[in-house]
Amino acid sequence: MRYSLILAGVSAFALATAALAQTPANKPAAPHPSAVAQKIVNDAIAEGATKIVLLPASAQITLIQHGDVYTVGAAGTLNNADVLIENGKIAQVGPNIAPPPGAKIIDAYGKPVTPGIMASWTTLGIQEIQLVAEVNDATPNQALDSAAFDVSDAINPAETEIPVARIRGVTRSLTAPADCGDVFCGTAAVIDLGNGPDLIVKKQAGVVAELEPNGGEGQKNARPDIWVKFRETLDDAREYCGQRAGYRRPGGYRDQRSNKVDLDALCPVVQGNEPLLVHVERASTIRQILAYTQSSHVKLIILGGGEVWEVAKDIAAAHVPVVMDNDLNLPGSFSDRGATLQGAARLDRAGVTVVFQPQSDNPGAHARTITQIAGNAVANGMSWDHALAAITKNPAQVFGIADTYGTLEAGKDADVVIWDGDPLEVTSAPTAVFIKGQNISLVSRQTRLRDRYRDLSKKPFAYR
Amino acid sequence: MERNSATTWGAAIIVVIALVLAWWLIPSLHQSSGKDKQVADQFPNDQFPSTYKPYPSKPTLIRNATVLTATNQEIDGGDVLMQGGKIVSVGKNLAAPADAVVIDGRGKFVTPGIIDIHSHLGVYPSPSNEATQDGNEATKPATPEVRSENSVWPQDPGFTRALAGGVTAMQILPGSANLIGGRSVVLKNVPSVTTQGMKFPNAPYDLKMACGENPKRVYENKGGPSTWMGDVAGYRAAFEKAKEYRDKWRAYWKDKKGDPPDRDIGLETLALVLDKKIPVQMHCYRGDQMATMIDVAKEFGFRIAAFHHASEAYKVADLLKANGICAVMWADWWGFKMEAYDGIPENIAMVDHAGACATIHSDDPIGIQRLNQEVAKAMAAGRRMGYPITRAHAVEWMTRNPAYALGILNQTGTLEKGKDADIVLWDHDPFSVYAHAEKVFIDGALLFDRDNPKISPRSDFEIGQEDNGETGGAGQ
Numbered sequence: 001m002r003y004s005l006i007l008a009g010v011s012a013f014a015l016a017t018a019a020l021a022q023t024p025a026n027k028p029a030a031p032h033p034s035a036v037a038q039k040i041v042n043d044a045i046a047e048g049a050t051k052i053v054l055l056p057a058s059a060q061i062t063l064i065q066h067g068d069v070y071t072v073g074a075a076g077t078l079n080n081a082d083v084l085i086e087n088g089k090i091a092q093v094g095p096n097i098a099p100p101p102g103a104k105i106i107d108a109y110g111k112p113v114t115p116g117i118m119a120s121w122t123t124l125g126i127q128e129i130q131l132v133a134e135v136n137d138a139t140p141n142q143a144l145d146s147a148a149f150d151v152s153d154a155i156n157p158a159e160t161e162i163p164v165a166r167i168r169g170v171t172r173s174l175t176a177p178a179d180c181g182d183v184f185c186g187t188a189a190v191i192d193l194g195n196g197p198d199l200i201v202k203k204q205a206g207v208v209a210e211l212e213p214n215g216g217e218g219q220k221n222a223r224p225d226i227w228v229k230f231r232e233t234l235d236d237a238r239e240y241c242g243q244r245a246g247y248r249r250p251g252g253y254r255d256q257r258s259n260k261v262d263l264d265a266l267c268p269v270v271q272g273n274e275p276l277l278v279h280v281e282r283a284s285t286i287r288q289i290l291a292y293t294q295s296s297h298v299k300l301i302i303l304g305g306g307e308v309w310e311v312a313k314d315i316a317a318a319h320v321p322v323v324m325d326n327d328l329n330l331p332g333s334f335s336d337r338g339a340t341l342q343g344a345a346r347l348d349r350a351g352v353t354v355v356f357q358p359q360s361d362n363p364g365a366h367a368r369t370i371t372q373i374a375g376n377a378v379a380n381g382m383s384w385d386h387a388l389a390a391i392t393k394n395p396a397q398v399f400g401i402a403d404t405y406g407t408l409e410a411g412k413d414a415d416v417v418i419w420d421g422d423p424l425e426v427t428s429a430p431t432a433v434f435i436k437g438q439n440i441s442l443v444s445r446q447t448r449l450r451d452r453y454r455d456l457s458k459k460p461f462a463y464r
Numbered sequence: 465m466e467r468n469s470a471t472t473w474g475a476a477i478i479v480v481i482a483l484v485l486a487w488w489l490i491p492s493l494h495q496s497s498g499k500d501k502q503v504a505d506q507f508p509n510d511q512f513p514s515t516y517k518p519y520p521s522k523p524t525l526i527r528n529a530t531v532l533t534a535t536n537q538e539i540d541g542g543d544v545l546m547q548g549g550k551i552v553s554v555g556k557n558l559a560a561p562a563d564a565v566v567i568d569g570r571g572k573f574v575t576p577g578i579i580d581i582h583s584h585l586g587v588y589p590s591p592s593n594e595a596t597q598d599g600n601e602a603t604k605p606a607t608p609e610v611r612s613e614n615s616v617w618p619q620d621p622g623f624t625r626a627l628a629g630g631v632t633a634m635q636i637l638p639g640s641a642n643l644i645g646g647r648s649v650v651l652k653n654v655p656s657v658t659t660q661g662m663k664f665p666n667a668p669y670d671l672k673m674a675c676g677e678n679p680k681r682v683y684e685n686k687g688g689p690s691t692w693m694g695d696v697a698g699y700r701a702a703f704e705k706a707k708e709y710r711d712k713w714r715a716y717w718k719d720k721k722g723d724p725p726d727r728d729i730g731l732e733t734l735a736l737v738l739d740k741k742i743p744v745q746m747h748c749y750r751g752d753q754m755a756t757m758i759d760v761a762k763e764f765g766f767r768i769a770a771f772h773h774a775s776e777a778y779k780v781a782d783l784l785k786a787n788g789i790c791a792v793m794w795a796d797w798w799g800f801k802m803e804a805y806d807g808i809p810e811n812i813a814m815v816d817h818a819g820a821c822a823t824i825h826s827d828d829p830i831g832i833q834r835l836n837q838e839v840a841k842a843m844a845a846g847r848r849m850g851y852p853i854t855r856a857h858a859v860e861w862m863t864r865n866p867a868y869a870l871g872i873l874n875q876t877g878t879l880e881k882g883k884d885a886d887i888v889l890w891d892h893d894p895f896s897v898y899a900h901a902e903k904v905f906i907d908g909a910l911l912f913d914r915d916n917p918k919i920s921p922r923s924d925f926e927i928g929q930e931d932n933g934e935t936g937g938a939g940q
Binding site: 128327330337339361364365366368369375424454457 | 848
């Protein structure tokens with residue numbers, strides 16, 4: 001994890017955040033659908049559109065023509081090809097698709113067309129402002145394990161981070177807790193960044209655990225402490241999940257270290273139906289967790305960076321994917337002494353499925369940096385195609401949504417982005433974004449602020 | 465007339481020599497007596513002097529590159545000649561001295577070295593742990609007596625990584641816990657056992673101050689301030705005390721009667737700020753707060769060189785221009801706290817477009833390695849809103865403008881004859897994600913060469929860590 005100086009530079013931050021986390025989270029209600037629709041209209045007006053026709057996504061047919069289509073699927077890259085979007089799905093991909101009647105035609109000549117980008121291990125939807133407790137639902141009460149801390153209870157489709165991310169091509173997020181209880185942190189979910197109101201694509205996309213002593217702000221555990229708790233909790237979960245009925249029976253099980261709700265959340269994990277997302281940095285810890293999961297049914301996904309590449313062969317052999325911010329090349333802690341910009345490329349070459357995290361100090365607000373992270377991985381040895389896969393197809397597979405998202409192939413949700421240049425290049429931006437077939441207005445609170453202050457002399461402030 | 469004048473000058477010179485001799489011969493005139501540590505009738509400002517010596521260099525000619533001079537000029541097929549640690553010539557078809565190293569720059573780019581005007585390398589180094597957190601003296605809201613140069617750990621591996629990113633100089637600031645955080649220091653990014661060995665020669669000191677949320681958060685339960693108005697009252701009270709202190713010393717210097725005033729090194733720094741010998745580098749996110757600080761500076765007569773982080777600089781770009789204050793900004797960071805909520809990617813371009821001085825910064829040991837990419841993002845955001853921003857201009861946001869805001873533009877920041885040869889050779893257009901700094905020169909010395917692992921500095925911390933399979937150093 002990236003150590004954030006702007007925040008942590010103030011050492012009292014940790015205490016303040018911990019204190020804030022104790023107050024009950026006040027979760028904002030989802031906006032009424034009509035409010036969302038009105039917002040789209042307003043945004044469109046702000047964009048200078050003259051005619052607004054609000055149709056349900058299912059009724060819209062769009063044909064993107066003449067693009068350089070990076071399918072990230074079996075078809076590879078198709079130059080001068082078309083993508084047909086119908087009923088929110090990709091209906092067809094290929095050259096010279098005949099426009100269906102009523103289809104909206106978009107000329108993408110010479111422009112890259114890619115699947116929508118997925119940012120993984122973010123706080124999109126649950127943390128609008130890190131240091132404002134009321135809109136920070138990403139940090140569990142740290143006093144206890146918190147496997148049951150489920151981010152899907154907090155997803156807010158009205159969060160302003162969402163349009164900021166999606167107008168830069170990010171259409172999906174693996175949203176996860178940002179901090180941890182004793183060892184277990186909470187339950188992640190996959191969301192889309194569409195107009196909502198329901199953004200949840202997949203609940204229970206994984207339980208997050210922390211195995212590095214430097215990971216949690218308040219964590220004071222030594223590694224053996226962490227492992228004792230980690231094993232005990234999972235053992236308890238196995239025992240408990242086998243015979244839940246006996247849990248409260250008189251003379252039933254002994255008291256477990258964890259709460260019943262947390263053990264409930266761990267049942268699909270110990271049964272191998274939901275992945276365990278484990279944050280590790282140090283090579284020795286990684287070998288240890290690989291050994292542990294190989295002797296159990298736990299489906300492991302590594303969240304990390306640091307020295308993960310040093311164990312690349314073993315990770316590849318165990319078919320364990322890795323989610324990482326590959327820019328972290330400093331020994332931020334003693335667990336990261338091997339951190340290097342070559343990490344992703346080495347993992348990729350060893351056959352590990354790599355998934356990128358946006359800038360890890362604030363992967364929600366900075367979700368749009370995901371393409372830059374991928375671009376930098378290319379600059380440091382990863383192939384361009386694999387880097388694009390690491391922000392589309394790979395996260396789709398790793399988080400179990402590959403049947404509906406991740407490639408430009410017929411039958412998948414129409415998450416499609418048209419770019420004005422190389423999508424991994426820092427100077428590029430989307431010219432059109434579709435999420436589940438909805439043509440997303442390229443407006444955010446930030447573009448509105450830009451326009452409001454564009455000309456400081458133009459008119460008095462009150463009339464801007 | 466002439467003779468008289470000569471006589472007068474001769475007499476004057478004799479008197480001066482006599483006074484100097486007397487000063488040396490009569491110890492009480494220059495040695496401290498009692499509490500008096502002052503040796504001249506001004507506040508001392510030269511402690512911990514720079515011991516920086518340029519690394520050895522060879523005359524070097526880079527030929528046929530695209531040269532971005534940071535004087536709003538892009539030279540295709542341009543040459544840059546450095547010799548004796550200085551830039552000798554920038555242009556086309558330059559002749560190479562016989563002993564010069566000649567580098568073929570075809571397809572490559574040359575820029576001045578990047579200057580990060582906001583870094584905590586060395587004071588919040590890697591690895592980050594209890595022992596290494598030396599950036600905030602968060603024990604009271606005003607600590608003008610501390611200096612980041614006394615916290616810098618020159619073995620921070622972050623310096624080497626920044627070098628590989630083309631950073632040749634940086635301002636190391638104290639953190640933002642305090643209203644007045646202490647003096648900053650400007651360093652050349654050279655490997656050195658001591659911090660003084662990195663100190664940028666003749667760079668002025670600056671004073672770090674902080675607006676807004678951070679001091680409130682740190683002191684709300686430690687006796688305050690707990691509000692922004694409390695912050696403002698805190699700055700004013702501190703400078704009022706500094707004024708009194710300065711006046712006391714001025715009165716004493718006038719006739720030297722009685723005991724000199726007690727020396728207070730914190731107030732001494734603030735007095736130098738009041739005398740405009742030390743400008744202020746002000747951490748400030750919100751536009752309205754910048755406006756308030758401009759008034760505080762006017763009240764006491766100090767100079768704010770730049771507002772740092774400045775998420776809302778675009779809202780007050782006209783004010784910044786009118787007051788000659790730079791805005792130091794990120795390309796696209798926002799939203800991590802309330803005062804950063806209105807940050808937008810067009811900030812730098814809009815401030816620049818308004819005619820104010822716009823500067824990139826990292827505030828981050830990872831971000832400092834790719835400031836060229838951050839400028840690229842800001843440039844692209846500006847172009848998308850219709851501003852015709854050229855590369856030749858955008859490069860100034862990471863070289864010329866930070867040098868200007870630090871008062872070192874006469875020495876570095878542009879590719880101009882006579883300046884320090886702080887130069888980066890890029891393998892591609894530096895405003896591409898795929899570009900790498902290929903060679904980095906500081907005062908003409910090649911300190912990083914991407915093609916040569918032997919020219920890739922490593923800090924002591926990374927020595928003996930080879931068992932991890934990485935070599936450490938700038939290129940890691």
